[in-house]
Amino acid sequence: MQTIPIATAEADMVLARDVRSPANPDGPPLCGAGVVLTQAMITRLRNLGITTLSVKKGSPLMEEDTRLDERLAALDRRFKRVAHDPLMLVLKEIHRSRILRDMGEADGR
């Protein structure tokens, strides 16, 4: 599963989670998990103020930059200048675990 900006949603993507109205999050879902999106549905959800969607893995658009080794290498580059600092290492570790968790979830489905 990945959460994506609705601007990148495409027809034929499959919803991984129910979509709920931001104005009424406890109400019935606008669209249920498992539904295959159509362009008309995406437009309607956008008009209802939905900004993000959780979709099942398989969107070619989102996979390009999500390879594990690339994400970890980019993280190393960003922290290059503060790698000696204990607090900054804590922050880096938070991100590293997040990346590993994301990728793990993606592989598991």
Next chain:
Amino acid sequence: MEDKRSKVRSIIKSTQSLPAIPGIIAKLNSLSADKKASIHDMARIVSSDQGLCARTLRLVNSPSYGFSRVSTITNAMILLGVDVVASLCLSSSIFQIMETSVLGLWEHSLGAGTASTIIARKLGLSECAEISTAALLHDIGKIIIKSNFEDDYKQILAMVTTREISFSEAELELLGADHAELGGWLATSWLLPEKLIEPIICHHEVHKSSAHQTKTAVVHLADVLIKASGFGLSGDEYVPQIHPMAWQKLEMNERLLDEIVEELEEKLIEVKNFSMEIQASHGH
């Protein structure tokens, strides 16, 4: 070097070369000094310029603030305060440049605004909206360099790439001042409130802040966190060191840091969507 610095400073201080203060803002400033003027009177002035009104409301409704939906300038003024809305009106021309020509920096700024809202709410701070506004504006100095000193901007980027130094280090070497100081000069010449100026000037040097240490500390931490996320592009990719004074001032701890990063990462997908929709509306 001192020559270059003085030259940059005088250009920023001369109003001809920069987005001019619209007449509306001057009116707004004089009205806000008048105690008898109502928020309604002031909102009517902004609303009389439809473009300005739309640009300002779009910023107020960006994920940087986390309001559910602000549809009128009157509401924006109640939520953010008159002087902050005036600052946003003033900056909206700068953001217009950003949205189209420096997309990475625009996303970095929106992300920093979002991060600062999350930090301020998590820590139960007051004046969240002012803090987010300061974070949205913290890198305006970079836009000034990009729009007024194009050759220097390119050279700074080249120095960052070839020598692996930070954007600020390259600026100091080339211009004798960095974007924080430049942004401060601009904000001062625009008569923005001190609570926005100080976080802009001190966002890398928290220890130099005085009257607005908490706001400055939040903007600094938000800048670090958004760079750690790798969201947007602020000129270099290096995550700066968290200033110990900011960490202490905000009474941060590792658990809080973890919760803030978690919340921020989820929110950034929304920010990305906001930015993409604006790009689409520009026809990119």
